Amino acid sequence: MLLGYARVSDADLNPDHQVDTLRRAGVAAEDTYIDHASGAKASRPQLDLVLKLLRDGDTLVITRLDRLGRSVLHLITLGAELRERGVGLRVLEQGLDTATAEGRAMFGMLSVLAELSQELTIANTRDGIAAARARGRKGGRPPKLTAEQVQLAQRLYDGGEHTVAQIADLLGVRRTTLYGHLNKQAKPTAAQDEAASEAIVDPIGAGEPAPRSTRSAWACPTCGHEPTTRAETAHQRADLAVTWLHPDPTAEGGIITGHHCCRCQPEPPVIDIACALCGDGPILVGDLVPGADDRLPLPAQRWLSAEGWCISPKLLCPHHADQDH
Known part of the structure; x- marks a missing residue:
């Protein structure tokens, strides 16, 4: 079976030339799929549909290679995928047909060129980094907190009178940024140790550690x-109040909620979801972290909506979403 694919880079452009060429090659009208999208666009719905419909023994027909792939590397990847599935590829205007030995050889040459291009890019990047380091420059993003701010945050955290959320708000960063800088397992100060010792004799004292009968409540x-200690209890109480959203490994698109103390908080990638008014909200983990376009993944959007959040035009927690309406 022949399935045809055509693409024009703008909705105002006419794909008739490609469609007519596909017709002459034997592709039926109902088996022709057309995208109006830029070649560099990551998602092209009609191409995605064609790739799902193709079966072993079918042939994908296009007019030119640039209508199919975003880059040479993308073309090679698609060609390899089609070949593994037993699907042929015919490029009409460039005379390529993977059903022939010549067509397969041409794709092999493209693969070699793509690999060479990638290796040259990596080598040039390494040379650039080495040259920058030799001149005293460091790569990567600049830190969001200065060394002085990190020291201040640590002192406030160790003092036991400020939560992570309060310190993050004071410094103008997200909670997840601050979590990465704090030494959350630092030993108590001498004053805290003394207060804890006195509290054993006088449980009503200001340095009172969590009573044994209630410690399990904050485990x-x-x-x-x-x-x-009382200071650690204050931190743990604030940490456990935060909801962490994890992808459910047993259900596609599912979410598992969790609560973590400073000792078991997940490693990056994580990101803080904050209400636009109060700054409160859950923390997303792993695949739930938004990509480069900063769009919340659908599972996260569904969870927030189910919990009463307003998603658009701005993020609002259930309390402020009600007030906004």
């Missing part, structure tokens, strides 16, 4: 860690 539900 981490994920790792079981229990706080031992």
Whole structure:
């Protein structure tokens, strides 16, 4: 079976020339799929549909290679995928047909050129980094917190009177940014140790650690860690109030909620979802973290909507979403 694909880069351009060429090659009208999209666009719905419809023994017919792939590397990837599935590729105006030995050889040459191009790009990047380092420059994003700000944040955290959310708000960064800079397992200060010792004799004192009868209430539900001082209890209480959203490995598009203390918080990638008014919200983990376009993945959008969040035009928690309306 022949399936045809055509693409024009703008909705105002006419694909008739490509369609007529496909007709002359034997592709039926109902088996021709047309995208109006830029060649560099990552998602092209009609191409995605064609690739799903193609079966072993079918042939994908296009007019030119640039109508199909975003780059040479993308073309090679598609060609390899089609070949593994037993699907042929015919490029009419360039005389390529992977059903022939000549066509397969041409695709092999393209593969070699694509690999060479990639290796040259990597080599040039390494040379550029090495030259920059030799001149005292460092790559990567600049840190969001200065060394002085990190020291201030650590002092406030160790003091036990400020939560991570409060310190992050003070410094103008996200909670997840601050989590990466804090030494959350630092030992208590001498004053805290003394207060804790006195509290054993006088449980009503200001340095009172969490009473044994209530410590289990603030035990981490994920790792079981229990706080031992009043300052640590204050931190743990604030940490456990945050909801972490994890992708459900057993259900596509599903979400598992969790609560973590400082000892078992997930490693990056993570991102803080904050209400536009109060700054509160869950933390997304792994595949739920938005990509380069900053769009929330659909599972995260569905979870927030189900919890009463307003998603558009701005993120609002259930409390402020009600007030906004």
